[in-house]
Amino acid sequence: MEVIGRRITDLWFTECQTENMKLDLRISNILLNKDTEYQHIVVADTEEYGRIMVLDGAIQITERDEFCYHEMMAHVAMCSHPEPSRVLIVGGGDGGILREVVKYDILDTVTLVDIDKEVIQASRDFFPGVSCGLDHPKAEILPMDAMEFIINHENQFDVIIVDSTDPVDFAAGLFQSSFYSDVFKSLKNQGLLVAQTESPFAESRLMKQAYLEMKKTFKDVYLCWGAMPTYPTGMWTYTIGGKNLNPKTSLRTPPTGLKYYSEAIHKHCFTLPAFLQEIIEQYNA
Amino acid sequence: MEVIGRRITDLWFTECQTENMKLDLRISNILLNKDTEYQHIVVADTEEYGRIMVLDGAIQITERDEFCYHEMMAHVAMCSHPEPSRVLIVGGGDGGILREVVKYDILDTVTLVDIDKEVIQASRDFFPGVSCGLDHPKAEILPMDAMEFIINHENQFDVIIVDSTDPVDFAAGLFQSSFYSDVFKSLKNQGLLVAQTESPFAESRLMKQAYLEMKKTFKDVYLCWGAMPTYPTGMWTYTIGGKNLNPKTSLRTPPTGLKYYSEAIHKHCFTLPAFLQEIIEQYNA
Structure with missing residues (x-):
């Protein structure tokens, strides 16, 4: 398991949902942050929604919803x-x-x-x-x-x-x-x-x-x-x-x-x- | 009508929805931005949702939804x-x-x-x-x-x-x-x-x-x-x-x-x- 970050204050994940709208989630930890053969993948722990998986900047799953x-x-x-x-x-x-x-x-x-x-x-x-x-x-x-x-x-x-x-x-x-x-x-x-x-x-x-x-x-x-x-x-x-x-x-x-x-x-x-x-x-x- | 701003690139309204989650909307214009006796009121034009009214930082209405x-x-x-x-x-x-x-x-x-x-x-x-x-x-x-x-x-x-x-x-x-x-x-x-x-x-x-x-x-x-x-x-x-x-x-x-x-x-x-x-x-x- 590759742990890149530890708990950091005011660290945010931002999803550009459209050109004119963004969602920001406060994160405590980044667990994975890499390019695969097909896309970029991020796994992070957020305060609001628990752990999230992001592909090419778009949230795919959060533990909470x-x-x-x-x-x-x-x-x-x-x-x-x-x-x-x-x-x-x-x-x-x-x-x-x-x-x-x-x-x-x-x-x-x-x-x-x-x-x-x-x-x-x-x-x-x-x-x-x-x-x-x-x-x-x-x-x-x-x-x-x-x-x-x-x-x-x-x-x-x-x-x-x-x-x-x-x-x-x-x-x-x-x-x-x-x-x-x-x-x-x-x-x-x-x-x-x-x-x-x-x-x-x-x-x-x-x-x-x-x-x-x-x-x-x-x-x-x-x-x-x-x-x-x-x-x-x-x-x-x-x-x-x-x-x-x-x-x-x-x-x-x-x-x-x-x-x-x-x-x-x-x-x-x-x-x-x-x-x-x-x-x-x-x-x- | 009090027009404070004109179309500006990369001007954003940000709502702190919770302590750990924010929504950002790109705005083209701020039409009202003042304290009333009870609260702060902002009226702005956004690209995503049309005109919005914000009271004490919380979106109350957008034209689109x-x-x-x-x-x-x-x-x-x-x-x-x-x-x-x-x-x-x-x-x-x-x-x-x-x-x-x-x-x-x-x-x-x-x-x-x-x-x-x-x-x-x-x-x-x-x-x-x-x-x-x-x-x-x-x-x-x-x-x-x-x-x-x-x-x-x-x-x-x-x-x-x-x-x-x-x-x-x-x-x-x-x-x-x-x-x-x-x-x-x-x-x-x-x-x-x-x-x-x-x-x-x-x-x-x-x-x-x-x-x-x-x-x-x-x-x-x-x-x-x-x-x-x-x-x-x-x-x-x-x-x-x-x-x-x-x-x-x-x-x-x-x-x-x-x-x-x-x-x-x-x-x-x-x-x-x-x-x-x-x-x-x-x-x-």
Whole structure:
């Protein structure tokens, strides 16, 4: 474990959330600060949100609120698919979504494909509460390019969860129709694709792009949302493509001990604030 | 209109949201920057959220997201009270909640009591889209201390909405049981009290205080929530005390043209994420 700093007063991590908006978190310690083959990674301890992982300047996880994001990414699909036995996670090398997915007895295998093995290692080293699912007997971890992986795995998955970073550099392809088309093929006859699609306030352009690109392949696309404090604006969207499936109805009782998701939240999360409902109706027009 | 600055590159407004967390917004112009009798007020133009009003360093309204807060504060109560003809707004001198309340034909009179007349004037001067209800024929505007006002108005109001600043200095009393008890008395036999109660992530201590203090007088207390990007963590709570009334059921069609609230949102805003549901159950135990 590489410890670069010790407790220092007035040491801050600053995220440039947009060109015109920044979030600052007071930090007590920097635990990792390096370039990987694909991105820059920082692990630091903050006073407000506990330990955080930052990739290319953007907060990916904080100990205190990661549950909001990881539970929404995993359980909406896992609870609405009739038999989610074969699951693929694209990205998500920290293991947070995996930790949620392996809670289901109905699961047979979950494959996690993340291009950057150093993210996986950083999570193992510094986030035991997040990475704890990575060694689960039903989990297969592949450090490789998901876009290559997926074209060789047609008709294999029940649920595919795309836990991408922001769509720049190597992650840009994960927001494009050709990728969604490959995902569609690699889903079985009935399947669900879940993708994180940013904030409707800070990045509505990206939400729109994902929705419309997904709609080129998936006839039925659904938007849901939740609170996620450390992501820009604190309001986060999740876009779900249904292959002969509608994710709005929960079919099973979720695992016990969850902190964000519940059967009631499942129902709630598809109810959009009026402005967002209107945006989606414009997309569908 | 007092214009202090002109467009300047790299001029920032920074809000210290907690001791360990800050939000920075790039500003192009400072329009007002002064001490009133009660607080410091800043009006500035930001690139991200349009024009903002700041009181004692805390963002009160931004042009771009004020609708989230003002609509939740107004419409949940206005739509669930059987006959909300007499409404009191405590604080809220900017007029945002008032603008929403006067949209109802069933309204007879709305009284706004804000201790600081300079907030009211700043809104008139710089936020025409927010202050536009202040001159409505059904509106009565009183620049005075709401705590004094309320003890002289027993059994008069159907709905009381407490749009307080954070509970420090002159606003601290607005989060205490003696005030809630006075509010209870000034409600008619059936009535609703709505109060903004901060974020469960950044200020759960305040949410707890408001809930428990309110419960000393109101037998039935309800928590609902919504997105509010520029308030700390982006997740905001609203606590409702019911005097012989349950606010969970919407009884009327809301006004047209709303951007956040809808009948569907009314139903779902009382559905709390699991951790928050658990907190409330602990309060009730």
